[in-house]
Amino acid sequence: xxxxxxxxxxxxxxxxxxxxxxxxxxxxxxxxxxxxxxADVVIINTCSFIDSSKEESIGHILEAHRHRGLKKLHGxxxxxxxxxxxxxxxDLPGALPEVDAFIGLDQLTTVAPIIEGLFARPRGPAATPExxxxxxxxxxxxxxxxxxxxxxxxxxxxxxxxxxxxxxxxCIIPQIRGRHRSRTVASVVAEARQLIADGVRExxxxxxxxxxxxxxxWDERPSPRTPVDSSxxxxxxxxxxxxxxxxxxxxxxxLYTHPAHWSxxxxxTIAECPKVARYVDMPxxxxxxxxxxxxxxxxxxAHIRGLVRRIRAGVPGIALRTTFIVGFPGETExxxxxxxxxxxxxxxxxxxxFRYSQEDGTRAAKLPGQIPAKxxxxxxxxxxxxxxxxxxxxxxxxVGRTLRVLVETPGVxxxxxxxxxxxxxxxxxxxxxxxxxxxxxxxxxxxYDLLAV
Numbered sequence: 001x002x003x004x005x006x007x008x009x010x011x012x013x014x015x016x017x018x019x020x021x022x023x024x025x026x027x028x029x030x031x032x033x034x035x036x037x038x039a040d041v042v043i044i045n046t047c048s049f050i051d052s053s054k055e056e057s058i059g060h061i062l063e064a065h066r067h068r069g070l071k072k073l074h075g076x077x078x079x080x081x082x083x084x085x086x087x088x089x090x091d092l093p094g095a096l097p098e099v100d101a102f103i104g105l106d107q108l109t110t111v112a113p114i115i116e117g118l119f120a121r122p123r124g125p126a127a128t129p130e131x132x133x134x135x136x137x138x139x140x141x142x143x144x145x146x147x148x149x150x151x152x153x154x155x156x157x158x159x160x161x162x163x164x165x166x167x168x169x170x171c172i173i174p175q176i177r178g179r180h181r182s183r184t185v186a187s188v189v190a191e192a193r194q195l196i197a198d199g200v201r202e203x204x205x206x207x208x209x210x211x212x213x214x215x216x217x218w219d220e221r222p223s224p225r226t227p228v229d230s231s232x233x234x235x236x237x238x239x240x241x242x243x244x245x246x247x248x249x250x251x252x253x254x255l256y257t258h259p260a261h262w263s264x265x266x267x268x269t270i271a272e273c274p275k276v277a278r279y280v281d282m283p284x285x286x287x288x289x290x291x292x293x294x295x296x297x298x299x300x301x302a303h304i305r306g307l308v309r310r311i312r313a314g315v316p317g318i319a320l321r322t323t324f325i326v327g328f329p330g331e332t333e334x335x336x337x338x339x340x341x342x343x344x345x346x347x348x349x350x351x352x353x354f355r356y357s358q359e360d361g362t363r364a365a366k367l368p369g370q371i372p373a374k375x376x377x378x379x380x381x382x383x384x385x386x387x388x389x390x391x392x393x394x395x396x397x398x399v400g401r402t403l404r405v406l407v408e409t410p411g412v413x414x415x416x417x418x419x420x421x422x423x424x425x426x427x428x429x430x431x432x433x434x435x436x437x438x439x440x441x442x443x444x445x446x447x448y449d450l451l452a453v
Contacts, residue, residue, distance in 0.1 A: 002030045002115065005039035007064075008150065009057055010047025012206050012255070012421075014082055015150060016141070016159045018045045020108045021081070023146035028112035032148070036067060041077045041115055046084035048176065050357035057084045058096075065098040077118050079103060081111070087176045087361075089133035097128060104133035105162075105177060109145070137163075137178045143190035154201045154406065154435035155420055160188050160239065161207035165216070166224050166258065167296045168285075169364040170325065170356065173208055180209060180216050185234050189242050196248045201406055201435065202277075203243065204253045204420065211236055211261035224298045227263035237269040244273035249437065251406070253419060255281040260298040262307050267314035277416040278315060283323045287342040288335040291328055294367070308346060319417035321350035326383060327376030328356045330369035336379050343386050349394060350423050351387045355380050388447075391424075395445030402441050405452070407432045413440070415450070424448035 004025050008018035021043065022032050036042050042064045046057035061080055068076045077100040085092060086104040093102060100118055103111060114132060140162045141147070149156055163178040164171075192203055207213065214234030215222045222232075230237045243252050252275050259282055270276050286292055289301045311318060324339060343351065355376040358365045403426065405413035411430040418424055427449060432438045440452035 002041065002119070003033045003039045004030050004041045004043060004115070005033050005036040006043045006045065007060055008045045009060065010045070010049065010053060010083065012157045012204065013159060013208070014045055014047055016147075016157050016206070017082065017105070017108055019147045019150050020141060020145055021045070021111045022148040022150065024109055024112050025115075026148055027146045028116075030112060030115070036064065036076075039076065041079060041118075042068075043079045043081055043111070046080060046082040048082075048084035048087045049173070050354075050359065052357070054084060057082075061096060061099065077101070077115065079111075079115070079118075081107070083176050085133055086137065087172065089131060089135070093129045093131050099129045101130040102133055105137035106134045106139045107132050108139060137176075138181070140181050140183055142183065143187045143194070151420075152408065152435065153199045154408075155204065156195045156200045156202070157204045157206050158188060158191060158195070159183075159207060160205050160210065160213050161216075164208035165212065166209060166260075166298065169294065169296050169367070170285075170328065170359070170362055172359050172362055175361060177208060180212055182207075182212075182214050182216050182234070185214065185239050185242060188239055189246070192243055193246055196246060196250055199435065200250065201437065202251045202253060202420075204255055205239075206255050208256065209258050209261075210254060211257045211266070213239060215261070225260045228261050228266045229263060230265065237265050240269050240273055240276055244275045250275060251277045251416065253277045253279055255419060257282045258298075259284060259304055259307055262311070264310065264314070267311055270318075271315045278318045279321065279416050279419065280311065280318060281321045281419065285323065285325050286328070286335070286339060287324075288331075288338050291331060291335050294330060295325075295328060295364070305342075319349035320346075321352075321419065321423065322348055323352045323354060324383065325354045325356050326379040327371040329364055329367035329371065331356075331371060331379075336382065340383060340386055343383060343390070347390050347394065348387070349417055350419075351390075352422070353380050353383045353387075391448050392445070395448070395450060398442045398450055399444060400442065402439050403450075403452070404437055405440055406437055407434050409434060411453075413438065413452075424450065426450045426452055428452045 044060050047053040079101045080099050081103045085102040161182040163180045164174045165180045213236045218233040228235050287301050403415045405415050405426050407413045413426045413428045428440050442450050444451040
């Protein structure tokens with residue numbers, strides 16, 4: 001029996017890809033082991049979104065190769081999968097001869113026969129890596145795609161679509177993962193039903209652009225600015241209502257929504273579906289009209305401000321999470337002043353800030369007015385300091401309230417306003433069993449965390 005060790009890097013979407021590979025390895029009779037020393041094959045599922053993620057991926061690849069040399073694991077195979085393999089398919093075989101094979105997003109379900117082929121055709125010392133990456137990925141999982149979850153039993157990520165149609169000038173994702181392609185509502189609901197039966201209490205809906213779900217199947221092709229409208233065909237609102245109707249006690253969490261597609265129908269649907277968590281992840285990237293135009297975000301400052309007001313009015317108690325980019329080419333101090341004022345007045349419950357990364361292959365990489373690293377860092381600290389103050393005030397305002405939390409590990413839980421791995425925690429008595437909902441009273445706050453002990 002072949003033994004495989006898999007290292008999964010990057011976002012939750014990449015994690016689902018890893019789970020699909022592990023599911024197919026198990027189906028083929030291979031064992032997945034945590035220790036690379038005992039493995040016949042090491043797979044590194046890479047990320048390539050920004051420079052730091054590329055550097056992390058390359059570091060893991062070189063470390064895996066060095067490790068097999070130190071342990072004299074001369075027969076061990078090294079496979080590089082995921083976004084970096086997909087993005088640099090033409091260059092990596094020559095740049096990383098240490099690797100035995102590169103596989104892309106279309107090879108997730110054929111990883112087992114690829115491994116068997118590597119052992120059937122041993123490489124000579126001067127051989128180049130085998131490259132299985134196809135240039136335009138088309139794969140999308142279905143409800144019966146073999147998959148082995150790598151998350152705790154009580155939570156799961158459900159990939160409802162793949163790819164992206166947006167033209168954001170800073171982003172390489174459409175070139176890596178292809179055009180937007182949605183699963184069917186029936187497929188997602190069937191998977192959710194299976195997960196709930198398996199004990200899942202939180203369904204995290206993910207894709208590159210969750211609000212565009214189903215819209216690529218409409219008879220009349222929507223533009224990147226088309227709002228959700230279920231009268232025109234399958235849509236996110238359709239999916240949410242069908243998931244909400246499933247029996248069981250669970251949360252549905254919306255991640256990666258794009259502001260261009262929000263509609264009053266979507267706001268109303270969230271308000272009317274009690275199982276949809278009062279939480280929305282909506283990356284805005286900036287608030288300056290000048291920056292939004294150069295970024296090609298398909299939105300405007302007025303649209304964003306109005307949307308935030310409508311969401312908060314339509315879904316009382318909702319927690320808004322967003323992200324911004326600072327240091328984008330041509331960004332001025334006036335743009336940062338406007339962003340800081342927006343953060344101060346809007347008081348986002350959850351907020352993250354990225355320093356702009358100049359990515360080869362994107363239109364923004366060639367723009368004039370690239371910002372020095374020290375200015376990016378200064379702007380990042382300025383916005384994050386503002387958010388830290390907002391978060392402290394919001395945390396203190398929770399004291400005395402009773403919240404329903406999902407217990408993650410002994411003594412640690414999350415509320416509706418906390419997505420796994422990216423938001424704060426609620427520290428609770430360790431007597432609460434893991435994987436269940438519990439009511440707790442907030443007694444204090446610390447940084448981004450709440451205390452209920």
